[in-house]
Amino acid sequence: MTTPTGVAPEVVFRDGLAAGELRFQRCQACSAAVFPPRVLCPGCGSDALSWQRSSGRGAVYSTTAVRGRDGAHNVALIDLDEGFRMMSRVEGVAADRVLIGARVGLAVVEQDGQPVAVFREERS
Incomplete structure (x- = not known):
């Protein structure tokens, strides 16, 4: 590029x-x-x-569930296959059910009018 x-x-x-x-x-x-x-x-x-x-594929390195008035969400560190780590969240899984080591793939979603990188578990 x-x-x-x-x-x-x-x-x-x-x-x-x-x-x-x-x-x-x-x-x-x-x-x-x-x-x-x-x-x-x-x-x-x-x-x-x-x-x-990036291919957008990686694995969950760490995760935590954050609880608030609107419920719980997760904050996760993702190790991307290309050799870098980023903070994001894993969607489509309950906040306390995100597994360390789970394979995930990129999804770009709109949040407050801006594109945001999130991840979803890959199904094998």
Whole structure:
């Protein structure tokens, strides 16, 4: 994917979500997967970051149920197959039934007028 010049990394990421894609960066100097988007590699400090599309597939690394007046929802850390971790939620499963290690896939949903990356359990 061509790296847009002069565009903030957050804008490129959000534009990807609007197109139904989960975008991340890969450092050309050290090959590290970089997420969240930024201008320098956190591993080696290089500014040679290229954009890539994630498959959107990964596994739940950790999860917690958050309870409030409107019921419970989960907050989960997802290890994506490309080598980065992101915070999100797993939908379609009760908040206290999300399993660590469960395979999940990306779903982009609209929330408050903005595209948001969430995950759903993959069925085998």
